[in-house]
Amino acid sequence: MSDIHRYASVALVGLPNSGKSTLLNALVGEKVAAVSQMPQTTRGRILGVVQRGATQLAFLDTPGVHKAEHALNFRMLQHVDTVLADADLILWVVDADGFLGPGEKELAKRLKGAQQPVYLVLNKIDLVSKGRLLEKIVAYKDLLEFREILPVGAKLSQNLEPLWATMERDAPEGEWQFDDETFTDQTERGMAAEFIREKVLRKTKEEVPHGVAVVISRWIEAGHDDFPEDLDPSGLYLEVEILVERPGHRKILLGSGGEMIRDIRQSAQRELKKLLQRPVRLDLHIKVDEGWRDRPDKLDRLGL
CATH class of the missing domain: 3.40.50.300 (P-loop containing nucleotide triphosphate hydrolases)
Incomplete structure (x- = not known):
């Protein structure tokens, strides 16, 4: 070099x-x-x-x-x-x-x-x-x-x-700012939340606008009391909250008989398995939180 x-x-x-x-x-x-x-x-x-x-x-x-x-x-x-x-x-x-x-x-x-x-x-x-x-x-x-x-x-x-x-x-001459193993500064938790949101946007398209946020409320590894007994011990169990602004958006995300949310969950689980290199099980909950995009305190808690 x-x-x-x-x-x-x-x-x-x-x-x-x-x-x-x-x-x-x-x-x-x-x-x-x-x-x-x-x-x-x-x-x-x-x-x-x-x-x-x-x-x-x-x-x-x-x-x-x-x-x-x-x-x-x-x-x-x-x-x-x-x-x-x-x-x-x-x-x-x-x-x-x-x-x-x-x-x-x-x-x-x-x-x-x-x-x-x-x-x-x-x-x-x-x-x-x-x-x-x-x-x-x-x-x-x-x-x-x-x-x-x-x-x-x-x-x-x-x-x-x-x-x-x-x-x-x-590129100007200068010392590197990151070690040669670093490719991003995002955490696994942050990337997981974003990739779940990606699936919501892809599946719902224009039906649900951008008043959607994803919060990982629990990240559960093997050994925890709430880790599912039937999940591979190398796997990961996530409890996730999907915030929407209107009750109608919640209905769209659920879909007929829960079909839409199942589809989002399955697609996101496949994506996260590739990202994290281990089995992932998601438990998704949809919560209506009207006007969250205009509340600075909420944006602060979401890290946005």
Whole structure:
């Protein structure tokens, strides 16, 4: 390894559904961020650390930039501002299959004041023709002065090498901030809660809006009095509370005869078994807590 170390914190910013979390997972090579087709799946700052030779890159996924309507949304946008202020490099991730609208133009104005280099990452190239991609580049290139414009396909890990090469080239000299075994600073408990919420969003789609939160109330290992006798001793038993804002949302989550919540539980158990490398049993409870997104005390307790 070279004696000269390089380190960069790299902010991933963009509008909802641009594929930032999918790109983060592809770059890290591990699933560290929840992914769904629903906007605003990411609520906080998510770290993914990668070592490439003498260079360490700390990628910071952020909530999609959107119009704030609740206290939760304002906090999400504060996460974006904090990451932008602290980052060494900024990746603006754009859906190459989308269109240049008011949201993108507002974000361009916001990034014009950045002191750091900004890179335009045109994501989802697997969904567009070369001609359409060139049109997209032309449409965006004059919005602000990009250091580079980099087309990628995060879902299929397409064309990531030019992005890697650019980040390694432009990372400033400096000591690594994480040991070489670290790939995220999220706890297993935090990741488990987010992946359960991901399943709720995927299964309910637009029927249940983003007034959903997941709280792991009990994390029970073998040896505890409440550990299920029929569960593998290497396994894990979780009691989980799913918060919704309205009684109607609870009804949707339950589904006919409890079918929806069973489907969510089974899907989440499979996901968590891969994450934690052991059998997981979930006990899900749905609780109505009206207006929780606008209560700072509640957001504090949820860590949002």
